[in-house]
Amino acid sequence: MTESKTIAVIPGDGIGNEVVPAAREVLAAVEPDFEFVEGEAGDAVKEDTGTALPKETRELAATADATLFGAAGETAADVILPLRQIVGSFANVRPVRAYPGVEAPNPETDLVFVRENTEGVYAGHEAEIAPGVTTLTRVVTESASREIARYGFEYAAERDLSVTVAHKANVMRETDGLFLETAQAVGSEYDVPSDDALMDALAMHLVQRPADYDVVICPNLAGDMLSDLAAGLVGGLGLLPSANIGPERALFEPVHGTAPDIAGDGVANPSAAMLSAAMLLEYFDYDEAGQRVRSAVESTLEAGPHTPDLGGGATTSDVTAAVLERL
Numbered sequence: 001m002t003e004s005k006t007i008a009v010i011p012g013d014g015i016g017n018e019v020v021p022a023a024r025e026v027l028a029a030v031e032p033d034f035e036f037v038e039g040e041a042g043d044a045v046k047e048d049t050g051t052a053l054p055k056e057t058r059e060l061a062a063t064a065d066a067t068l069f070g071a072a073g074e075t076a077a078d079v080i081l082p083l084r085q086i087v088g089s090f091a092n093v094r095p096v097r098a099y100p101g102v103e104a105p106n107p108e109t110d111l112v113f114v115r116e117n118t119e120g121v122y123a124g125h126e127a128e129i130a131p132g133v134t135t136l137t138r139v140v141t142e143s144a145s146r147e148i149a150r151y152g153f154e155y156a157a158e159r160d161l162s163v164t165v166a167h168k169a170n171v172m173r174e175t176d177g178l179f180l181e182t183a184q185a186v187g188s189e190y191d192v193p194s195d196d197a198l199m200d201a202l203a204m205h206l207v208q209r210p211a212d213y214d215v216v217i218c219p220n221l222a223g224d225m226l227s228d229l230a231a232g233l234v235g236g237l238g239l240l241p242s243a244n245i246g247p248e249r250a251l252f253e254p255v256h257g258t259a260p261d262i263a264g265d266g267v268a269n270p271s272a273a274m275l276s277a278a279m280l281l282e283y284f285d286y287d288e289a290g291q292r293v294r295s296a297v298e299s300t301l302e303a304g305p306h307t308p309d310l311g312g313g314a315t316t317s318d319v320t321a322a323v324l325e326r327l
């Protein structure tokens with residue numbers, strides 16, 4: 001084991017306060033060399049202090065080796081977008097898998113979205129240029145396109161996977177033209193099978209034949225939408241982890257939000273947060289510990305107990321106890 005790592009733990013609002021502590025317990029069980037520091041963010045802290053992302057929390061995320069985040073409610077955009085910026089995250093990695101024991105519309109699904117995380121239509125250049133007329137400027141740079149393509153092709157090369165580059169370069173000729181051209185140039189340096197796909201047709205093919213895809217490199221908005229679409233193929237949001245990777249630090253979070261409909265009931269599915277913790281371990285190259293967490297979550301998904309979103313009657317703490325026991 002190397003030197004101790006500092007992990008910022010930011011549960012946020014709603015079920016973030018239920019699933020993040022569960023994931024933290026799992027991390028503590030496999031990696032005793034982590035020092036956890038808690039930070040506040042979201043609706044509740046905004047109500048108390050007037051800001052959704054207090055200065056102390058920003059500093060914590062900026063200096064910790066990694067951050068484990070839950071979800072924020074109405075203030076989500078004021079919390080997660082700056083947090084991603086603070087860790088310098090250029091890649092949003094979202095694996096989508098079906099698991100034995102969980103009913104999935106398409107049990108063959110096993111792919112990962114590598115989503116550009118800094119620009120595109122989420123660059124924040126929106127304006128009302130006249131009453132009743134609004135515009136949005138889509139930003140695509142060669143450097144960000146190269147970075148995301150490099151990350152996606154490296155990811156595929158390390159795991160013997162293929163790459164699909166999603167785009168709409170036939171219509172957005174300048175922006176997605178640059179994105180596609182840059183990704184193809186990067187791809188030519190790798191011995192990785194690759195192709196490209198128009199994002200609208202890809203949405204249909206993902207539903208019909210998800211098994212045809214491994215790594216899908218996407219512009220920002222396309223990655224956001226296609227990964228949620230794929231979530232629907234595997235039985236829901238309670239299963240989907242994600243990583244926001246930067247050059248020196250990274251933030252890990254379940255894809256889901258605060259789930260106000262079940263928050264406080266103690267029945268949130270902690271799997272997505274725990275699988276995000278497994279990605280955190282793998283980020284530090286603690287591959288064996290990451291695999292142990294993954295296996296414990298998977299065998300719990302297979303054998304139960306299950307929370308209500310998966311058709312069971314178990315609580316978050318029942319599932320957490322079952323995962324900890326398997327560890």
Ligand code: NAI
Nearest residue numbers: 071072073074076080237238256257258259262268269309
């Ligand atoms: P959501 O993901 O919170 O909930 C959608 C549905 O999935 C709900 O029925 C919920 O009960 C269920 N669900 C989600 N995670 C679950 C889990 N772990 N276990 C069991 N069931 C689960 O999305 P929604 O309803 O669109 O948003 C609710 C709030 O969360 C909003 O205020 C939104 O702004 C925020 N949000 C925050 C995000 C973030 O901080 N990264 C991401 C998405 C939403």
Ligand code: MG
Nearest residue numbers: 224225228255
């Ligand atoms: Mg989304």
